[in-house]
Amino acid sequence: MSGPQHDPSDYRERDVVPIRRALVSVSDKTGLLELASALAGAGVEIVSTGSTAKTIADAGHPVTQVSDVTGFAEALDGRVKTLHPSIHAGILADLRLADHEAQLADLGIAPFELVVVNLYPFVETVASGATADEAVEQIDIGGPAMVRASAKNHANVAIVVSPSNYPALVGALAAGGTTLAQRQRLAGKAFAHTAAYDRAVAGFFAISVGRPDATAPDSTRAAATGTDDAAPAFPAAVSLDFDLAQVLRYGENSHQAAALYTTAAHGIAQAVQLHGKEMSYNNYVDADGAVRAAYDFTEPAVAIIKHAQPCGIAIAPENGAADSIASAHHRAHLCDPISAFGGVVAANRTVTLAMAEQVKDIFTEVVVAPGFEPAALELLRTKKNLRLLQLPDGYRRDAREFRQVSGGLLVQQPDTFDDFSSADWRLVAGPEVDAATRADLEFAWRAVRAVKSNAILLASFGASVGVGMGQVNRVDSCRLAVSRAGDRAAGSVAASDAFFPFADGLGILLDAGVTAVAQPGGSLRDAEVIEAAAAAGVSMYFTGERHFYH
Structure with missing residues (x-):
């Protein structure tokens, strides 16, 4: 159903919109007091809800409770507070139209020129291992409604969903108001924000609803992070929500444009x-x-x-x-x-x-x-x-890795060593190694993950001494690793990111004096590879996993 149609001549021009009244309701309180101070200092009426209003009031700034505007107390544990005509009419009124302005006056409703909202921490709640009911309670209803309403009415209202935009907003206050171009950019970010939020919720339901363990912490954690090994979690749809951080000088080469998004x-x-x-x-x-x-x-x-x-x-x-x-x-x-x-x-x-x-x-x-x-x-x-x-405090790998292919996107869990132990390795040739040699094998096995396939890494005393990488056959990778190691190859240990399909690559390592090898195993010719290691008196362990890196 379409809305009422207006003649273009009905609309009055409106570029710079002074901020006189702001609706502020945020879960993330980062920068809130600095923003509230700037708004109050500029004489802006602040309307707010719950903990946001309390935080602002406790800091000594005047604030109007939403319930005082609506005449309706918060109900149902806060599920209903901003869903009211006194709020949404103030957000949605298109004051470029004289009849909207007149209707607001008849209703006794004041417009908002600014809405600052960020949503309940749904993704964070899921990732924390919360139960399904706890996660569902963090699905924001009123917040997205206000964000979308404000973004739709960006001709009159500035919508801010991230504390990173507060400094620019303070600058707009000092300049006399927000410009249409600013409000358009903010509206785009707001719609992207709610879209990503809805995708996260949809993904949670696609994964959790109907599963027998849908209320268990491990299940809900998997829904958010995809780290449940028993049941990797891949939502029915993926939405990527990134903000432009920097336009780079160029890409991989000088004729390619590039940018960083975060x-x-x-x-x-x-x-x-x-x-x-x-x-x-x-x-x-x-x-x-x-x-x-x-x-x-x-x-x-x-x-x-x-x-x-x-x-x-x-x-x-x-x-x-x-x-x-x-x-x-x-x-x-x-x-x-x-x-x-x-x-x-x-x-x-x-x-x-x-x-x-x-x-x-x-x-x-x-x-x-x-x-x-x-x-x-x-x-x-x-x-x-x-x-x-x-690096930022708490550096960590993302829960999922993305790689673009033409017409699509590949998604996978990262290759990590969070629960690494060599205790499950299987000795298939030679004697058990001593503690120092095992430590070197463990080091080499971790380090070879960072080498592009086909990958061979030689190590000694906790350091790589030769690396063979990115070759289209394992024999050449072995030759390259030995060549780069030189005399240091003798007495070193080796790790191979995948199995040896033939004994020829291993033979190059053996001839160079490698004393122990870690490799996944699983080749049709494992028997001849094992025989070659045993004949040379070299210890070989099967790790049972590989570390391809493309």
Whole structure:
């Protein structure tokens, strides 16, 4: 059913809209008091609800309760409070039309020029392991209704759904009001916000409703994160909600346009740049790969990445010494110092002065870490173009990984080592290894995940010494790993991201002096591969899983 039709001449021009009355109702209180202070200081009447109103009032700012506007107290545990004509008529009135203005006057309803709303934390509630009933209670009804109404009426109302837009809103207050262009942009963000919210709710119901364990915490957690191994959760539809953060100079190549979009997460896109040139598309790709590789380890670890491939990965004992991370960096760099030239370095611990002193003499594009010692930061800032990134608190991998293909999107759970143990490995050749060799095998098995397939990684004493990556056959990957390791191949251990289809690749490693091998197993020719290892007296373990990385 269509709405009433108006002649174009009925509409009055309206660009800048002064803000006289604002409706504020937020679950996320970030920046609320600063915004309320700015609104009150500009003489704006603030209408609010529940805990938002209390927070504003407790800070000493005048606020009008929604119930005072509607004449109707909140009901049904707050399920009904803003769903009232006195609220929605004030939001939806198109004051470009004289008859809408007259109707408001007849009804005794004042218009809103600003609506600040963010929705109940449904996704966060599901991810926390809440029950189905608890999750359903966090499905916002009044909030989306106000957001959509305000966005529809953006000719007259500015709708703000994110605290990140508060500074621009304060600026608009000082400038005399919001412009039509601003309100149009905000409306677009608002519709994207409610669309993503509805997708999350729809996905939850597609996964949880009708399942026998739909009220169990594990089930609801899977609905939000897709991390339930027994029943991976993939919603019937996926909506990606990202905000433009930065237009980049170019993409992978100078003739390709590119931009960075971010979402509410704790990854490389949220890192704070402390120094250096503007980040490029390739810098972000390599930095993300380096951080993932470093954070595959719980020990102090450093990964050096160049063109999305590891030049070196190493760990150091967590012994409390200030140089643990410096030691890891030094040993990672020794793996392939030629390739590390112009690489990206990631550490999973604070960068110390000792590490910074090593980095400053090596041409490096980016250093990314959870923190920098003040002296280390001061030293590294003497390198004019070196980009320094500090990861956000609580860095973590996303629950799902997305990759675009023509006409579609691939989605998968990330390949992680959250519950890693070598206890389930099966010894298929040679003797049981000693503790030090097993530790090296475990290190190599973690590190090879960061290598593009086909992948072979040689390691010794918690550091990679040779890497063979991205080859179309495993034999060439073995040759490359041995070639890069040189004399260091003798006495090292090896990890292969997938099984050896023939014994020829393994033979290259054996001839180079590798003493132990970890590989998934599962080849039709496993027997001949095992026989080759046994004949050489080399220990071989089947891990039972692979780590392809494309």
